[in-house]
Amino acid sequence: MADDSTKKDDCTTQLVQPAHPTNSQRRRIIKAAGATGLAAIIGPLFIRNAHAAKNHLKILQWNHFVPAYDKWFDGTYVKDWGEKNDTDVVVDHVGIPALATRAAAEVSAKQGHDLFMFLSPPPAYEDQVIDHREVYEECERKHGKPVDLAIRSSYNPKTKKYYAFSDSFVPDPVNYRKDLWDSVGMKAPDTWDDVLAAGTKIKKKHNIPVGIGLSAELDTAMAMRTVLFAFGGSVQDEHGKVILDSKHTVDAVKFVKTLYENAMTPEVLAWDASSNNRAMLAGKISLCLNAISVTREGENKHIPVTPNIWLTQALEGPVRRIGMEHVMDCYVIWKFAKNISGAKKFLVDYIDNFRQGFLNSQFYNFPSFPSTVPDLEKLIGDDPKAQPHDKYKVLGQLMHQATNVGYPGYANAATDEIFNTWVLNTMFAKAAAGNMSPEAAVKEAHANCERIFAKWHQKGLV
Secondary structure, rough: OOOEEEEEEEEEOOOOOOOEEEEEOOOOOOOOOOOOOOOEEEEEEEEOOOOOOOOEEEEEEEOOOOOHHHHHHHHHHHHHHHHHHOOOEEEEEEEEHHHHHHHHHHHOOOOOEEEEEEEEOHHHHHHOOOHHHHHHHHHHHHHHOEEEEEEHOOOOOOOEOOOOOEEEEEOOEEEHHHHHHHOOOOOOOOEEHHHHHHHHHHHEEEEEEOOOOOOOOOOHHHHHHHHEEEEEEEOOOOOEEOOOOOOHHHHHHHHHHHHHHOOHHHHHOOOOOOOOHHHHHHHOOOEOOOOHHHHHHHHHHOOOHHEEEEOOOOOOOOEEEEEEEOOEEEEEEEOOOOHHHHHHHHHHHHHHHHHHHHHHHOOEEEEEEHHHOOHHHHHHOOOOOOOOOOOHHHHHHHHHHHHOOOOOOOOOHHHHHHHHHOOHHHHHHHHOOOOOHHHHHHHHHHHHHHHHHHHHHOOOOO
């Protein structure tokens, strides 16, 4: 790999294949749900034993930002799947903050749901979950290769285990107020320097700030990594060595500090994961990084500012143009799940029907297996609800610019802990608020990262 410190490039989501099984392994049985007579996959087909007792499957996932998705998933898809597979399916939903605590509680009790969905890679739970290799192999046999982003968010190259299965991911476009940008003579943001220049002018002229979080929450974690990567920094290299303390990282932190001082307000230091959504739809910010939940809510509720909220691709920094995925759907099947075979079958069947998931998420959930939505580009290029109708066309670029939490390496248990304990969020926030110098904030964060990596090295997961 070329030295990213000197090369300006685009990060492209490549298609890769999980570890190649033998023909016999590829055709291995993935058992369907059942307590007494378990069905088997014969070739590409799942066949349920007609005499199997009624089964049960429990699923936990978040309250989707697009309510129409939950309505379809719970009320239509799950209901139909349960009837076809003689299974009572229960879907429980929780808010984003509850996912981590709920997962920890289920692991501690060794009971809970058969399928548990995370919004970011969960490699710290590798020892508590099954190997999801069979699910990937069966989906790949049917639908071709998954995107590299999915594999780097669910596979541990050291242990050779698939600790999760990713059905989808969410692009993270720049949401900006076109009317405000026009008012200061600026075109759509293309670089991070554009954001600083226009954001400063807009705040001075209209007293409307840039809205990028600097707090202990998911959107901040994604946004700060996007800036860090664009400036050439990262937590680890491709081999899993901590490299956070670098000139690139210091430059990224200095940039965010300048952006905060010139174009933002202290409110962002206490934001939650929905604050930027609310602020943009209330007309209180000029720009944010967020999924299309912002514009979809505006369209669905006919909020007046919505036609002026436009989207653009990942921004270019001094080193590269790159973006984070906004959400990385990662399902896990616990080792203590009561219906492991049914959970496997549910995931494979869901990928078979993913186009409906994409449509009912209103273009929020993008496929980890691209062939499942062959007309994606056509769909996002002409949406009757959008103003203009091609507003979402830019998502086609973003899906190839999105990278994973552990970039340029794989997500691992150490990067997972760093993500969920907000190490980078804190680094940027301390410097921006003036509590530490950029250099000191970076050194403190680097030391925390090294400590976390050392812990997981000792446990053999990194």
